[in-house]
Amino acid sequence: MxxxxxxxxxxxxxxxxxxxxxxxxxxxxxxxxxxxxxxxxxxxxxxxxxxxxxxxxxxxxxxxxxxxxxxxxxxxxxxxxxxxxxxxxxxxxxxxxxxxxxELPVVAETPPGASTEAPAPEAPAPDAAIAPAAHPLRRSSDAAPPPRKFPHAALWLLPLLAVLALAGWKLWPRHPATAAEAVPASEQRSIAVLPLVNASGDAAQQFFSDGISENLIDALSRFEGLKVIGRASSFRFRDGKDESKAIGARLGVAYLVSGSVQRAGDTVRIGVELVSTADGRTVWTEHYDRPYQDLFALQDDIARAIAAALQAKLLRTPGATKQDNRPPGGNMDAYNAYLQGLRNFYVGDYRKAIELQQKATQIEPDYAAAWAQLSTAWVLLGQYMGDDEKAQRAYAEARKATDVALRLAPDLGLAHGARGNLLLAADFDWRGSIDEFRRGAALAPENGQIRGGLSRALAASGHLHEAIEQRERFLSNEPLFAGNHFLYAYLLIASGRLDAAESSIRFGHELQPRPGVPFELMYVAILRGDANAAQDVAARQSPPWRELNLAVAAQIGPDRAAADAALATALKDEIWSKTTPYLIAQAYALRGDADKTVEWLERTWSRHDTNLHHLLYDPLILRFRNDPRLASFCAKVGLPPPTASEALSIDQIIAAANAGKR
The missing domain is CATH 1.10.10.10 (Winged helix-like DNA-binding domain superfamily/Winged helix DNA-binding domain)
Structure with missing residues (x-):
């Protein structure tokens, strides 16, 4: 035994x-x-x-x-x-x-004099695409916002496009049995690429192993019939102890790719294996040991080998073109700067991300992907400036970078996604942003984050049904990205599906816990007409937001004097009128005051506040969808008439709920 x-x-x-x-x-x-x-x-x-x-x-x-x-x-x-x-x-x-x-000099479960605890592991590198800072949905970003004094915002908050880095390798001669023989065609073809281990011993090289992992995700996404999980979800299992079967169940995939990367001088060593999540068996494995300068020439072969093991074929989507995030001149220094820029982008350091993408474009001026990523970083930085003049300067830089990216590579989906973000955040060009995101999705159908951007733009124009469809497609590839579930919940709320929305909010909170109770639940309670539950959620928020949330929640309570007093107290602090006019517009909408609602929407517009994007799928504001004052405001800012929005108003949602109880 x-x-x-x-x-x-x-x-x-x-x-x-x-x-x-x-x-x-x-x-x-x-x-x-x-x-x-x-x-x-x-x-x-x-x-x-x-x-x-x-x-x-x-x-x-x-x-x-x-x-x-x-x-x-x-x-x-x-x-x-x-x-x-x-x-x-x-x-x-x-x-x-x-x-x-x-051979062991000593073998012991706990050696004499040693601690019974293993040394504490080093802190994991933060990853904004997985865990945005503090409150991920309080600004229009899937990436982490930099620290700011007042990070809170109103109900409907939107993400900006996060971008992926690409890299890859070519195979050594493998076992005589072909990869295509490894898996029967009848088995489900779904896969997740876990973050490859940085085996270099140098934590500063983490960006490099992450870039390789992301390349595999992107490259495998181009194969027909192969479901590939995105970065945010698969990277949740970095350095994890989960068994392959458990990971497969969480991600909903039949196969996992794992391995390690080691860069030693001019040599790159990579070990990769394909594992079945059903029984943990190794389906295919290979070792790559190649000169560093051969990195790009080796890119597609490794993805083809894995896809061959799953009997997948390259997509032949009409209109789609091969997307390439590598420098056209093959300069490795430019590529390294690009990957390091992405690393900083994901952790919310947009200034550093800008610096590194600028370095990449200086080394290779024709590097379209770096110009596109530079534009997106400028847009995010502009959104968090807090000063409109500074924000406009950031948007001007983003515009220049996007123009260069599209001039260099008019068929780069990433560049069209970057322009879509710019048009939505900087110009409030609703129709133009939809067109750019659609073009990006057509060119790069495998890019779920472009679809996420398209969902945002569609929702902003009141096209709720297609916005939900695009968000669900993104969710299928990013099932464990907390931000996706919060954003999906907002769309569900706008369609009156409050129970499903609450489940999505709670799951998002489980994936990315925040102090107290998710403030989004306050709006679910408001739309259910549950004043006590709304007050309870508001009371459990952190100051200084607790007071303003209490004032909003009080507006549906039976005590009108208390509601008046709570709002008056909140308005005494000028910080709210300067930083969150949209939230005050929502409070007045709950009071049924159309004049004040539009007045505070005007203030939101004057501040160039992107919370205005939520107007046409905000049930609170849409209670005035037939009011000419709101219609006039929408026309002024270029939005479709509120009567055209497919979202429901608070009154419609409550009426439907009451009808269902009878």
């Missing part, structure tokens, strides 16, 4: 946390891909025993389509992680002609 594995193996300055699947050396965590860690545990938990090569391959990979070179690479990774000299190894020894043996 085999002996049970210890929870931990420790020797010298090394701790193998078997239960936690982590390796520590000298107090620092050593990143290892899952299969490499499995080999380490197999050998280290049976010190002194010689394992044959085939025995290791059977135990860890099930010997499925694995070339002998894969084990050689894993041993090299393990020796590097253990600080070994390959010419004179202390622990992992080669038994020539047979296999490997692990």
């Amino acid at each position: 085999s002996q049970p594995q210890p929870a931990r193996v420790a020797f010298d300055d090394v701790i193998i946390d078997v239960a936690g699947q982590r390796l520590w050396r000298g107090g620092a965590r050593q990143p290892l891909e899952p299969k490499a860690f499995a080999v380490l545990v197999l050998l280290a938990c049976s010190p002194g025993r010689v394992f044959g090569r085939d025995e290791i391959l059977d135990a860890v990979w099930g010997h499925r389509h694995v070339t002998p070179g894969v084990l050689n690479r894993v041993v090299t990774l393990l020796r590097h992680a253990l600080g070994e000299d390959a010419q004179a190894p202390r622990y992992l020894r080669t038994v020539h002609g047979v296999g490997y043996r692990f």
